[in-house]
Amino acid sequence: MTNSDPVVHVRNLRKTYGGSTVLDGVSFDIERGETFALLGPNGAGKSTTIEILEGYRDRSDGEVSVLGVDPRHGGTDWKAHLGIVLQDTGESGNVTVREQLGQFAGYYSNPRDVDEVIAAVGLQDKATTLIRRLSGGQRRRVDVALGIVGRPQLLFLDEPTTGFDPEARRSFWELIHRLKAEGTTILLTTHYLDEAAQLSDRAGVIMGGRLIDVGTLDRIGGPEARVPVVRWRDASGAHERRTDHPGAVVAELVRAGGEPEHLEVVRPSLEDVYLALVSEHEPAPQELELSR
Amino acid sequence: MTTTTTTLPVLRSPLQRTIRLGLGRVRYEVRGYFRQGDSVFFTFLFPVVFLTIFSVAFSNFDFGKDAAGHAVSAARYYLPGMLAAGLLLTGTQNMAVEIAGERSDGTLKRLGGSPLPVFSYFIGKMGEVLVSALLQAALLLVVARLAFQVPLPAVASTWVTFGWVFLLGAATCAVLGVALSVLPRTGKSATAVVIPITLVLQFISGVYLQFSQLPVWLQNVAAVFPLKWLAQGMRSVFLPSGFSAIEQGGTWDLAGVALVTSIWLVVGLVLCRVTFRWIRRDS
Numbered sequence: 001m002t003n004s005d006p007v008v009h010v011r012n013l014r015k016t017y018g019g020s021t022v023l024d025g026v027s028f029d030i031e032r033g034e035t036f037a038l039l040g041p042n043g044a045g046k047s048t049t050i051e052i053l054e055g056y057r058d059r060s061d062g063e064v065s066v067l068g069v070d071p072r073h074g075g076t077d078w079k080a081h082l083g084i085v086l087q088d089t090g091e092s093g094n095v096t097v098r099e100q101l102g103q104f105a106g107y108y109s110n111p112r113d114v115d116e117v118i119a120a121v122g123l124q125d126k127a128t129t130l131i132r133r134l135s136g137g138q139r140r141r142v143d144v145a146l147g148i149v150g151r152p153q154l155l156f157l158d159e160p161t162t163g164f165d166p167e168a169r170r171s172f173w174e175l176i177h178r179l180k181a182e183g184t185t186i187l188l189t190t191h192y193l194d195e196a197a198q199l200s201d202r203a204g205v206i207m208g209g210r211l212i213d214v215g216t217l218d219r220i221g222g223p224e225a226r227v228p229v230v231r232w233r234d235a236s237g238a239h240e241r242r243t244d245h246p247g248a249v250v251a252e253l254v255r256a257g258g259e260p261e262h263l264e265v266v267r268p269s270l271e272d273v274y275l276a277l278v279s280e281h282e283p284a285p286q287e288l289e290l291s292r
Numbered sequence: 293m294t295t296t297t298t299t300l301p302v303l304r305s306p307l308q309r310t311i312r313l314g315l316g317r318v319r320y321e322v323r324g325y326f327r328q329g330d331s332v333f334f335t336f337l338f339p340v341v342f343l344t345i346f347s348v349a350f351s352n353f354d355f356g357k358d359a360a361g362h363a364v365s366a367a368r369y370y371l372p373g374m375l376a377a378g379l380l381l382t383g384t385q386n387m388a389v390e391i392a393g394e395r396s397d398g399t400l401k402r403l404g405g406s407p408l409p410v411f412s413y414f415i416g417k418m419g420e421v422l423v424s425a426l427l428q429a430a431l432l433l434v435v436a437r438l439a440f441q442v443p444l445p446a447v448a449s450t451w452v453t454f455g456w457v458f459l460l461g462a463a464t465c466a467v468l469g470v471a472l473s474v475l476p477r478t479g480k481s482a483t484a485v486v487i488p489i490t491l492v493l494q495f496i497s498g499v500y501l502q503f504s505q506l507p508v509w510l511q512n513v514a515a516v517f518p519l520k521w522l523a524q525g526m527r528s529v530f531l532p533s534g535f536s537a538i539e540q541g542g543t544w545d546l547a548g549v550a551l552v553t554s555i556w557l558v559v560g561l562v563l564c565r566v567t568f569r570w571i572r573r574d575s
Binding site: 077104146150 | 317
């Protein structure tokens with residue numbers, strides 16, 4: 001594989017269990033050095049996709065290449081270039097943080113310094129603590145540390161910040177920015193859309209086993225979904241107007257009635273765009289109406 | 293992937309790397325084993341506890357006399373069975389429960405995503421069994437000698453017999469434990485699946501009950517499995533030679549010990565090779 005080939009290449013990926021179709025023709029590429037977020041509701045097929053790429057699951061049909069290798073045939077040489085942070089881990093953890101990282105660092109030919117990795121995930125005070133004595137969020141940081149200790153070219157992060165407090169999440173983001181700066185290619189799944197917005201260059205939205213949209217963060221959902229919203233309040237209640245010219249709308253409001261109350265001009269966040277996309281493809285909209 | 297391989301110091305051969313990582317795993321596994329309080333008690337100390345209980349409880353029983361006419365104590369009588377049971381517990385029982393747990397808690401999945409060779413993992417497990425079984429046997433012998441004055445063999449060739457029965461037994465029990473680990477569907481059910489198997493084997497193989505007093509058909513059933521033979525091999529080491537008369541066939545039959553145990557070792561290795569997976573595929 002050359003530098004210009006995509007690190008991850010997926011075409012018409014299909015996965016069926018018995019009679020049910022979990023993935024139905026998913027296609028995307030991830031370029032070298034890129035951070036790609038795979039978004040979607042629970043059960044949409046994110047983890048199935050990521051586990052097929054990691055070599056844990058077989059695919060039913062389609063074409064997949066990861067670092068130039070078909071994951072079905074990926075050996076230890078191939079795994080040496082991957083970093084995998086799985087979605088759920090519950091190991092008994094009868095070893096300390098440093099022992100565990102030292103053990104895993106030994107599997108790789110050019111690992112990062114163990115103490116540097118421990119510090120990078122903010123566990124320097126817990127280096128000699130048994131993993132089973134750590135809190136859920138701290139264990140999650142050990143998972144992340146184990147994912148990066150081998151200096152991977154491609155890092156899989158499956159909901160990496162579950163259980164993190166806001167501060168830990170911020171420092172995790174900084175860590176990912178550093179890895180990006182070093183040229184690491186990253187595939188991320190997350191339920192935190194601010195996290196995806198913060199970290200990724202491109203995103204794909206997967207629903208019901210299909211990729212319903214894929215693109216750079218400023219394109220995904222289409223231009224329509226990004227039209228800014230002007231909100232304000234007056235004697236007759238709350239108002240909201242979607243417009244490509246929010247400045248003009250505000251100027252008009254001021255001209256008509258002076259300073260509007262609770263004035264807001266909001267550009268839809270990734271979360272707004274995502275929720276609009278998801279509800280557009282939602283098979284059962286009744287539930288949504290009930291909850292309003 | 294020429295861009296990446298140039299930076300890697302690939303100097304060691306794959307086999308050297310596998311062995312080096314395997315030895316590193318031994319250290320890691322042994323440390324983890326002794327930090328796990330329940331497994332240390334139920335597999336490591338269990339035979340010592342039972343040897344103590346039986347030695348005290350049956351101290352007035354007549355187990356026969358040696359060639360010089362000295363009575364064989366309960367401790368001396370039960371020591372061989374407990375040594376054999378120790379191999380089954382630290383080898384088969386602990387391995388099966390431990391690996392089933394690692395399969396269900398994600399340990400194996402994580403290792404499967406790392407460049408650790410499967411064979412290194414096996415070396416680690418084998419080493420864990422060997423080290424813990426050696427310590428266990430040493431502890432049993434020390435307790436038997438110091439607490440219950442059990443006479444230990446003075447002849448070197450007898451210790452050679454002990455050595456090969458022990459090593460062959462440890463390897464066989466460990467391999468069977470790895471093979472058995474695929475049976476439990478979850479780590480939580482592992483003890484419920486594994487312990488009945490090892491417990492029944494211990495009862496029919498002459499560990500707790502005097503083998504010669506079992507019905508012949510049950511002796512024949514037990515003779516299919518390795519534990520009966522390991523206990524017999526251990527009895528040949530620690531009991532007076534005259535006791536061989538009450539064995540099946542009237543001899544210690546060390547050739548039979550070697551043969552049946554070796555067959556199980558091969559069967560176990562084949563089962564490991566065929567059934568062991570880092571994860572249940574597509575589960």
